[in-house]
Amino acid sequence: MTTDNSNSSSTEFSDPIDAVRPDDLRLEKFLPYRLSVLSNRVSNAIADAYSARFDLTIPAWRVMAILGRFPNLSAADLVEQTAMDKVAISRAVSILIKNDYITRSEDLADRRRQVLNLSPLGRDVYDRIVPLAQQYENDLMGSLSAEERGQLDSIIEKLMTRAQDWANRGLID
Amino acid sequence: MTTDNSNSSSTEFSDPIDAVRPDDLRLEKFLPYRLSVLSNRVSNAIADAYSARFDLTIPAWRVMAILGRFPNLSAADLVEQTAMDKVAISRAVSILIKNDYITRSEDLADRRRQVLNLSPLGRDVYDRIVPLAQQYENDLMGSLSAEERGQLDSIIEKLMTRAQDWANRGLID
DNA sequence: TAAAATTGGTTTCAATTGTAACCACTGCTG
DNA sequence: CAGCAGTGGTTACAATTGAAACCAATTTTA
Numbered sequence: 547m548t549t550d551n552s553n554s555s556s557t558e559f560s561d562p563i564d565a566v567r568p569d570d571l572r573l574e575k576f577l578p579y580r581l582s583v584l585s586n587r588v589s590n591a592i593a594d595a596y597s598a599r600f601d602l603t604i605p606a607w608r609v610m611a612i613l614g615r616f617p618n619l620s621a622a623d624l625v626e627q628t629a630m631d632k633v634a635i636s637r638a639v640s641i642l643i644k645n646d647y648i649t650r651s652e653d654l655a656d657r658r659r660q661v662l663n664l665s666p667l668g669r670d671v672y673d674r675i676v677p678l679a680q681q682y683e684n685d686l687m688g689s690l691s692a693e694e695r696g697q698l699d700s701i702i703e704k705l706m707t708r709a710q711d712w713a714n715r716g717l718i719d
Numbered sequence: 720m721t722t723d724n725s726n727s728s729s730t731e732f733s734d735p736i737d738a739v740r741p742d743d744l745r746l747e748k749f750l751p752y753r754l755s756v757l758s759n760r761v762s763n764a765i766a767d768a769y770s771a772r773f774d775l776t777i778p779a780w781r782v783m784a785i786l787g788r789f790p791n792l793s794a795a796d797l798v799e800q801t802a803m804d805k806v807a808i809s810r811a812v813s814i815l816i817k818n819d820y821i822t823r824s825e826d827l828a829d830r831r832r833q834v835l836n837l838s839p840l841g842r843d844v845y846d847r848i849v850p851l852a853q854q855y856e857n858d859l860m861g862s863l864s865a866e867e868r869g870q871l872d873s874i875i876e877k878l879m880t881r882a883q884d885w886a887n888r889g890l891i892d
Numbered sequence: 893t894a895a896a897a898t899t900g901g902t903t904t905c906a907a908t909t910g911t912a913a914c915c916a917c918t919g920c921t922g
Numbered sequence: 923c924a925g926c927a928g929t930g931g932t933t934a935c936a937a938t939t940g941a942a943a944c945c946a947a948t949t950t951t952a
Contacts, residue, residue, distance in 0.1 A: 569846070569849050569850065569853075570787060570788045570849070571784050571787070571788075571849045571852055571853065572788070573781060573784045573785060573800070573801065576784075576852065576856060577761075577856055577859055577860065577871075578758075578761045578762060578765055578852075578855065578856070578859070579781070580875050580879070581754065581757060581758040581761060581762075581875075582758050582761075582762055583802045583879070584754060584758070584875060584878055584879050584882060585751075585754040585755050585757070585758035585759075586758075587879070587882035587883060587885070587886060588750075588751045588754055588755075588878075588882045588885075589751060589754075589755055590886070591882060591885040591886060591890070592751055595890065603908090608746060608752070611744050611746045611749075612746060614743055614744070615743040615744075615745070620930075620931090621930070621931060622929080622930060622931080627746070628746065629756045631910080632930080632931070632932090633909080633910075633911085633931090633932085633933095634909080634910090635931090636930095636931060636932060636933090637908095637909090637932095639931095640932090656917080656918070656929095656930085657916085657917060657918085658916065658917050658918070658929070658930045658931070659917095659929095659930060659931090660930085660931080676742070676743070676744045679744055679749065679751075680742075680744065681890065682751065682890060683749060683750055683751070685881065685885075685890060686750055686751070686878060686881055686882070687750065688881075689877045689878060689880065689881040690874060690877055690878070694870065694873075694874050694877075697867065697870045697871075697874065698750075698870075698871075698874050700867075701863060701867050701870065701871050701874075702753050702754075702757060704862045704863060704867075705757055705761075705859060705862060705863070706753070706756070706757050706760070707862065708858065708859055708861075708862040709757060709760035709761045709764060709859070710760060712760070712761075712764040712858075713760060713763070713764060717764070717768065717854065717855060717858060776938090793900075793901090794900070794901060795899080795900060795901080804940080805900080805901065805902090806901090806902080806903095806939085806940070806941085807939080807940090808901090809901060809902060809903090810902095810938095810939095812901095813902090829899095829900085829947075829948070830946085830947060830948085831899070831900045831901070831946070831947045831948070832899095832900065832901090832947095833900085833901080
């Protein structure tokens with residue numbers, strides 16, 4: 547019920563704002579901008595929560611989130627799973643090891659690889675951080691209807707694919 | 720259906736998380752994570768385009784986007800319009816002045832303020848950048864149906880509001 | 893009307909992040 | 923096998939970003 551001002555999607559300007567040049571860009575309606583603001587707000591809030599309670603950065607938390615589900619991964623495996631790059635992983639891992647949240651052991655079969663796992667302490671933290679994360683997620687999702695949640699899911703998927711295409715081939719024009 | 724019976728506002732944690740291990744968290748379904756990945760992909764692609772063609776960073780571009788629509792703003796006005804902070808604005812402005820994309824003049828009424836405007840060159844660049852930005856936006860939106868575009872608009876609005884609430888009051892728990 | 897507090901904006905310094913170079917090891921090719 | 927390309931991971935260094943201190947002009951207030 548709160549939702550509607552009329553259909554705000556299309557591009558009609560009957561603006562009161564006199565003499566708006568036809569091709570001005572309205573930043574506040576520009577999707578890349580809005581995504582960026584939204585994502586930053588969300589990430590900052592969560593980053594604060596994690597760092598205050600567990601002394602964890604977001605990259606480090608991501609690594610833990612993956613290791614909690616999938617034991618015995620290497621750094622390279624983490625790169626695959628997290629959309630983070632090698633360097634970020636390497637730094638996150640070294641922090642986590644310093645905190646005794648994860649353990650690192652050599653892979654005997656391939657002495658370049660290191661097998662990573664949550665330590666008992668790390669598992670502990672993981673078990674406490676996951677509900678916190680879920681709380682944030684639920685709170686966020688709680689502002690949407692069940693229907694909207696479904697829509698959002700599929701919309702993000704589509705946008706993600708398109709943006710990925712850009713990275714691969716660039717914007718075609 | 721799944722996620723809520725608790726009205727999102729309330730503060731009840733009656734969770735029997737005593738002996739029960741929390742569910743694993745699936746990072747790839749976690750909204751904050753997905754937003755972050757999506758936003759980064761989009762921003763990076765666009766940042767590359769801008770910097771390659773106009774030697775502009777995203778913050779600088781944002782400042783131009785606003786000044787193109789609203790002349791005679793001060794840095795403080797820009798802070799209001801862009802969700803960027805003072806420092807970022809100050810840096811963007813100084814780059815833009817160095818490039819001769821904008822002009823800065825003293826406000827006689829208040830000698831702390833500086834009135835900013837696009838220079839003729841800046842207006843020129845603006846007129847070329849806006850269509851490029853719109854092309855990206857259209858391409859992104861092109862992956863959605865008209866209906867989805869409307870849904871996305873209102874969903875973002877809601878999420879934005881919720882995330883803003885966090886910033887103000889923190890997650891209530 | 894002289895402090896004191898506020899506002900506009902910049903500078904400084906530390907922390908974060910990205911890029912490239914790098915070392916150690918593996919695996920292939922000849 | 924020797925040599926060389928590729929992989930796993932870290933290090934070094936530059937660029938970006940954020941937080942706090944700061945200067946100058948303005949407003950408040952006692």
